[in-house]
Amino acid sequence: MPTVSLPDGSSKTLPAGSSAMDLAEGIGKRLAQAAIAAVIDGKVTDLTLPLPEGADLKIKLLTDRDPEALEVLRHSCAHIMARAVLRLFPGSQLAFGPALENGFYYDIESPTPIREEDFPRIEEEMRKIIKASEPFERFERVTAEARSLVEGMGQKLKVEHIDEELCRQDSLSFYRQGEFIDLCRGPHLPHAGKVGAFKLMSLAGAYWKGDSSRQQLQRLYATAFFSQKDLDAYLKQLEEAKKRDHRLLGKQLHLFTISPLAGSGMILWMPRGALIRGILEQFLREELTRRGYSPVYTPHVGKLEMYRTSGHFPYYRDAQFPPLYQHPAASALDLCQYRLQAGVLDEARERDMVLFLSQACLVIPGYAEAVTQEGRIQATERLVEELLKIHSVDMPEYRQAKDTAGRAKALLNWLEQQEGYLLKPMNCPHHIQIYKAVPRSYRDLPVRLAEFGTVYRFEQTGELSGMTRVRGFTQDDAHLFVTPDQIESELLANIELVQLVLKTLGLTDYRVRIGLRAKGSDKYVGSDDDWNNAEASLIRVVKSLGMEYTAEEGEAAFYGPKIDFVVRDCIGREWQLGTVQLDYNLPKRFDLEYTGADNKSHRPVMIHRAPFGSMERFMGILIEHFAGAFPVWLAPEQVRVLTVSEKFNDYAKGVESRLREAGIRVTADLGPDKVGAKVRLGAMDKVPYLAVVGDKEVQAGAVTIRERGGADLGSMPVEAFIARVQGENTGRTLPKSST
RNA sequence: GCUAGCGUAGCUCAACGGUAGAGCACUGGUUUUGUAAACCAGCGGUUGUGGGUUCGAUUCCCACCGCUAGCUCCA
Structure with missing residues (x-):
């Protein structure tokens, strides 16, 4: 007989086989009607499930006021949507249909593609299902039976999922609702009638199990609430958020522009935007000077050889602008070399390779047609031979090589002798050359080299988005070269710097992510020992600051773990801004050293860090954060002088020049x-301040100030107003709402 | 890159198998004004680009370019 204790502290003993629903009914009829699900010992479960035997279960009954209940509702609504789609699109295959923070989706493969114009009839069908208020009935089957059940339903993706993952479990649960049965963990609503309001939002593609080499399914996004009022409020909020979109405001306020002719993903900073960026940079420069950084400058391109050494060129090849070779054959040979070096590939890697070759626009005649691995390599080698012949390149080493590996080596040797450059994808290799230019002693460390360094990455077309994902951007980058025992104090100082930057701008809504390597993956360079040390240091430092964080595997850079500061844009997408990264590997690759107190050579450790992250992305987020209404110290135009009539233009011009001489960014609207x-x-x-001048102001030598938002600050002497604005400039004052 | 959708004046949008219209902005004029739009006139478009179907395409079809949402990727 289960004994349960409720959140109010009372406890009850129920007959064996009782459910949470029985408990609710025992407490009151209205509670039983309002109940959505139960939380039993911290786990959300169905109301109708018999309570486990055991003493003192902690039970909380969920009603439409609990956020966990909303999640249950949305998951159930996903089932309702899938049921409607199966009715309208017979033969559809169902994949996954989870609840999200603001709604839910269901991934579906339909024989006739679903289009947005089908939404109304899907919604209509869903309304019918909801109106029928049928219960969600849970049942279980041992795994083998479960498999034949879904197979019998013709749900091939679900069969695949059982075979690939769920087969390890003994039994699987299902939920039935009328004619619709879905393999599902639950929990669900008592019945469909609990869905008060819903709306299909959008349609998108999504790969089966998130794997880009698998088939693409159609993902139907939707949302649901307990009441129409909640749904309306949510839609209103979405609309309001869209007005903050930095792409919209950037255009309206003339902050930046993007011209397809200049290149997509290439931000052109207009004067007003550039002004704001300049102030941000100046703010950071002051902080860096205070913290012992040395500013440096490096060019926008670097030798390929340097990026071969750092690993960036081979590692991120397909995400970079193509290398710039002097020799006309080199680009094609370079790609062939890349393919030959990979050698014989397994199936998954071959898929990646085909994808990469197509992205790189490399056509190897006969490659696609080749059935075997050997055939593909032979096709590549034939192309190399033709290229060598056409360009009269004599490469005896290649001719004499006995196997593919040997030929790849020969090609690489030749390519390494060719003059080639890469648009800078990272600043670190350049800064490393500056470190190496001078013999370093332990007394010099930490060496902190800082630069607003512009880098270029060939992001996929579908990724480009306003200022937040671009192909050319400027990092507020710095590289710290430290001794092992300086690591943690420098990490600490840099995390504090990132925090200071975010706080100064009023960005308080961020989360901290520690990016660790994915265990068992080979995409990382360096020894396990170094990685373990580095990861432990980062976690220790973050913990010592008492910060909340999530540690996420697979989020590390290929050369080391990192701490990222992640914010959201106006439509809820997450973006990495500030970052602090620890790196044992580049110092090895570039053979960096310093002389220790023992007069022996030691290897420094590197810290990569960028408090803003990218000036472009930061600006985008900042525009949305302030909804374009920048605080006075950042506003490109701080004051606008308005004349009541053109009779007062001379006085207005006088005011304008006095403000300008006081270092205030001011214009005057002298029109009719x-x-x-x-x-x-x-x-x-x-504009934060509008200064109105008319007859009264001329008489008094004053300005009448209207604050942004409409507040009337009344009339004040020009000098008093100047002092006010200057105070906000030096204090970097934020508006009350964003502190 | 993939899936779906979109692309009309500087901006926001309308119309349509029979060669495009409004508001704002801009230019000129009238008005000389007290806290979110004074009035009049003018300028402005080979309907993203290139093909095709058609007597005729901005409208229908194809390709490319670009944008949007999502997926994959993100040093």
Whole structure:
């Protein structure tokens, strides 16, 4: 007989086989009607499931006021949507249909593709299902039976999922709702009638099990709530959020532009945006000076050889602009070399390779047609031979090589002798050359080299997005070369710097992620010992600061683990801004050293860090954070002087020049418009202060200030106003709402 | 790169198998004004680009370019 204790501290003993629903009914009819699910010992479960035998279960009954209940509702609504789709699109294959933070989706493979114009009839079908208020009935089957059940339903993806993963379990659970049965862990609503409001949101592609080499399914995004009022509020909120979109505001406020002719993903900073960026950079420069950093400058391109040594060129090849070779044959040979070096590949790697070759626009005649691995390599080798012949390149080493590996080596040797450059994908190799230019003693460390360094990455077209994902961007980068016992104090100082930067801008809504390597993956370089040390250091430092964080495997850089500061944009997408990374590997690859107190040579450790991350991305996020209404110290136009009529233009010009001489960014609207129109324009341009001048102000030598947002600060002497603005400049004052 | 959708004046949008229209912005003029739009006139488009179907395409079809959402990727 289960004994249960409730959140109010009371406890009850129930007859064996009782469910949470029985418990609710025992407490009251209204509670039983309102109950959605139960939390039993911390786990959300169905109301109707018999309670486990055992003393003192902690039970909480969930109603539509609990956030966990909303998740249950959405998961159930995913089933309802899938059921509707199966009715309208017979033969559809179901994949996964989980709840999300703001809704849910279901991945579906339909014989006739679903289109957005089908949404109304899917919604109509869902309304019918909800109106019928049929219960969600749970049942279990031993795994073998479960498999034949889903097979009998013709749900091939579910069969695949059982074979690949679920077969390790003894039994599997299902939920039935009318004619619809779905393999599912649950929990679910008592019945479909609990769904108060829902809406299909969008349609997108998604790979089966998130694997880009598998088939692509259609993902139906939707959301659901307990009431229409909640849904309306959510939709309103989405609309409001869209008004903050930095792409919209960037255009409206003339902050930046992107021209397809200049290149997509290439941000062109317009004067107003550039002004803000300059102030941000100046702010950081002051902090860096205070912290013992040395500014450096390095060029936008570097020798290929340097990026071969660092590993960036081979590792991120397909995400870089193509290398710049002097020799006309070199680019093609380079790609062939890349393919030959890979050698015989397994199936998954061959898929990646085909993908890469197509992305790199490399056509190897006969490659696609070749059935075997050997055939593909032979096709590549034939192309190399043709290229060598056409370009009259004599490469005896290649001719004499006995096998593919030997030929790859020969090609590499030749390529390494060719003059080739790469658009800078990272600043670190350049900074490393600066470190190496001078013999270093332990007394010199830490060496902190800082640069606003612009880097270029060939992001996939589908990834480009405003200022947040671009192909050319400037990192507020620095590389610290430290002794092993300086690591933790420097990490600490840098995390604090990132925190200071975020706090100064009023960005408080971020999360901290420690990126660790994925165990068992071979995409990382360096020894296990170094990795273990590095990961342990990062975790220790973050813990010592008492910060909340998540440790995520597979989020490390290929050369080391990192701490990322992650924020969200106006539509909820997460972006990495500030980052602090620990690296034992590049110092090895470039053979860095310093002389220790023992007069012996030692290897420094590197810290890569960028508090803003990328100036472009940071600016994008900042525009959304302030909704374009930048605080006075950042506003490109701080004050606009408005004349009541053109009679006062001379006085206005005087005020304007006094403010400008005081270092304030000011303009004057001297046009023939009425003051109401000028105020409206100033408000739309989000100018923090509008200074109105007319007869009264001329008499008093004053300005009448209207604050952004409409507050009337009244009339004040020009000098008093100047002092106010200057105070906000030096204090980097934030508006009240964003502190 | 993949899936789906979109692309009309500087911006926001309308229309349509019979060679495009509004508001704002811009230019000129009238008005000289007190806190979110004074009035009048003018300028502005080979409907993203290139093909095809058609007597005729901006509209229908194809390719490319670009944008949007999501997926995959993200040093």
